Amino acid sequence: MPTVAGVLLFVVGIGLVLDSGFISGGVGASMADYVAAFALLGALLVARAALVAEQSSAEPPTVETKADLPVPGTEVDDLLAKIDANPLDRIEEHDELRERLGTIAAAVFSDLYGVREAAAREALADGTWTDDPHAAAFFMGQYPEWA
Template identity: 40%
Template structure:
């Protein structure tokens, strides 16, 4: 309630002040001695101190702005292939899935070899089937289906690893294809 009274009184005094500026003769009957000026000044200082104290005791309020843009989760390229390779650990003997994965990665490898070596698709497929497309025996074994031509300790280490040999060979084949693509860009 006191806020309304203060606002109303301030509005009335503001209007009277504006009128007094436009028509100064209406203020001549008002007392203008030193005592009145000191009293008005004291009231103004007390009012200002009261407002400052009220502001200090009030919690600041902040505007809540909405998020300009919501984050969107986009899939990472290759996540599907990783998920499928990881699923092979659960179903170790899924020959159909292994065949599909080998075919999909093989198509990418053939296209990469065609661009990099400037050879035909048949020549690239033959290089994959023979394992001559890379120096990595485990990557080559992914497409040949034969045991890698590596040292016995490396083959035993692969068999004792907790991931399946097919998955590890697939990962090495994909890494080798990526390396060939990287060499091609250079």
């Protein structure tokens, strides 16, 4: 019912704005009283609808919290920390780190250059996979003379 009354009031209002002769006799003092009465009636209908509504205000969505995801590379960082912390186990830890990174590096090298993984491992072992002497020395398993 409030929707029908609202649409009717809207049509009458548009008619009055576009053509003052829409209602015979024009707009006089008594017509202003009718418009005020309709406006008051519309305001009361809106207020009633707001009071009867089940939800009076919008509820914001639930805020998402930060997910605790593992950080890539933490295992490598832990291995490097163990190498630095305990010099006695340095060779074993270094070999473990070299083996783990070598597997990854060979797979990436193989995919990137389209060679077999055995050829990629050979390139890692002889240092021809890079022009960086520090990186090459890491996978060659020996300390270079400049170290």
